[in-house]
Amino acid sequence: MIGPSQAYSPNLLDGERMRQDFEALARFGATPDGGVSRPTFSDAHLAARKWFLARAEAGGLATHVDTAGNHSAVLRARHSSDARVLLLGSHLDSVPGGGRYDGALGVVAALHVLLACKGAGADLPFTLEAIDFTDEEGTLVGLLGSKALAGTLTPEFLQSPRGGRQALVAGLERAGLREERLFDARRDPGLLAGYLELHIEQGPRLEREAVQIGVVTAIVGSRSFRIVLRGVRGHAGTTPMDARHDAAVAAAKVILGVREIIVRDFPSCVATVGDVRVEPGAFNVVPGVARVALEFRSQDEGELDAIESEVLARIRALAEADGIGVEISPVAHWQPTGLDPMIWGAIERAAADLGLTTKRLPSGAGHDAQALAAVTPSGLIFVPSIGGVSHDPGESTAWGDAVNGANVARR
Numbered sequence: 001m002i003g004p005s006q007a008y009s010p011n012l013l014d015g016e017r018m019r020q021d022f023e024a025l026a027r028f029g030a031t032p033d034g035g036v037s038r039p040t041f042s043d044a045h046l047a048a049r050k051w052f053l054a055r056a057e058a059g060g061l062a063t064h065v066d067t068a069g070n071h072s073a074v075l076r077a078r079h080s081s082d083a084r085v086l087l088l089g090s091h092l093d094s095v096p097g098g099g100r101y102d103g104a105l106g107v108v109a110a111l112h113v114l115l116a117c118k119g120a121g122a123d124l125p126f127t128l129e130a131i132d133f134t135d136e137e138g139t140l141v142g143l144l145g146s147k148a149l150a151g152t153l154t155p156e157f158l159q160s161p162r163g164g165r166q167a168l169v170a171g172l173e174r175a176g177l178r179e180e181r182l183f184d185a186r187r188d189p190g191l192l193a194g195y196l197e198l199h200i201e202q203g204p205r206l207e208r209e210a211v212q213i214g215v216v217t218a219i220v221g222s223r224s225f226r227i228v229l230r231g232v233r234g235h236a237g238t239t240p241m242d243a244r245h246d247a248a249v250a251a252a253k254v255i256l257g258v259r260e261i262i263v264r265d266f267p268s269c270v271a272t273v274g275d276v277r278v279e280p281g282a283f284n285v286v287p288g289v290a291r292v293a294l295e296f297r298s299q300d301e302g303e304l305d306a307i308e309s310e311v312l313a314r315i316r317a318l319a320e321a322d323g324i325g326v327e328i329s330p331v332a333h334w335q336p337t338g339l340d341p342m343i344w345g346a347i348e349r350a351a352a353d354l355g356l357t358t359k360r361l362p363s364g365a366g367h368d369a370q371a372l373a374a375v376t377p378s379g380l381i382f383v384p385s386i387g388g389v390s391h392d393p394g395e396s397t398a399w400g401d402a403v404n405g406a407n408v409a410r411r
Contacts, residue, residue: 029042029094
């Protein structure tokens with residue numbers, strides 16, 4: 001990916017040293033079950049980011065932190081002070097109780113691409129930057145750092161963030177960031193040469209088909225909603241079943257109704273109810289309120305429109321039939337993103353040079369690449385996930401596959 005004309009050996013990336021760094025990083029936020037928990041701006045996350053900068057400096061690289069808190073290691077072009085920048089990276093934050101590979105592998109691999117190029121004395125026509133983006137996972141906002149760098153972050157977007165306004169304000173304060181300066185992290189697209197991200201697949205397709213490298217063609221779009229169902233609280237022992245307006249029962253019908261629609265009418269899509277909370281939450285009280293978190297994803301914007309229309313109509317109809325009030329509030333709206341076909345080809349050629357098999361496929365998960373694709377040619381390399389497991393302590397990738405992906409990125 002850096003270019004076959006550059007004079008350094010294809011074997012210079014030190015996979016064992018990369019593994020040592022990966023294991024060192026995994027200690028920050030390590031959980032007893034083998035995973036990591038590094039939500040954005042937690043103590044573990046801040047410590048991991050500090051480690052990243054220290055490791056880069058120890059390797060002789062320059063470092064930089066921008067006003068959105070994106071952390072970077074930099075290998076400057078030797079013969080041009082105004083060379084464009086090729087970004088490589090991912091993120092060091094995790095979901096609560098997540099795995100060690102999601103995001104972190106891409107950051108460590110990017111760092112080692114820079115170290116390999118520096119060690120080889122590569123005379124590159126552009127500056128290389130290994131970047132750890134802020135809040136990819138959405139503990140606070142989602143794609144916060146990459147959207148800020150791309151210039152697509154807006155003040156309106158920050159007023160009702162996915163993690164709640166109060167959590168965002170507190171998190172920025174913990175990290176020493178100022179909200180009004182987040183927008184100053186924008187880069188001039190004319191100064192960017194592109195963006196490349198290495199990531200675990202987080203699904204089973206590559207492993208099932210025994211393919212070594214996934215060439216990501218597009219990233220799905222998603223829409224999420226908060227749904228509040230308001231029934232009537234009642235005594236669990238004295239309220240007859242046929243006289244109840246049970247908000248929990250309404251929530252159950254919503255969950256099943258959403259699943260039925262997706263499986264029947266949109267088989268290439270997914271929908272998830274990831275959180276249900278009922279009030280007052282007691283054994284002896286019929287729930288009067290249920291709060292539901294709903295998300296659905298598709299590669300096609302028109303399909304997202306159709307899902308939204310059908311699903312929200314079903315929710316309203318189910319609530320009305322049971323005498324339940326309903327409030328539906330949109331939370332986030334991510335458009336499907338196509339990645340650069342020229343980069344697909346470059347990934348495939350690099351993999352072929354290394355004797356690795358490839359498969360083109362979409363990503364069902366969101367990534368920083370979808371924010372960068374709006375302003376610069378962007379690509380995403382997948383390596384197999386064992387069992388397709390992700391966002392779980394059992395998340396794992398064979399280390400040989402991880403090194404394969406890093407070597408493809410480096411070429």
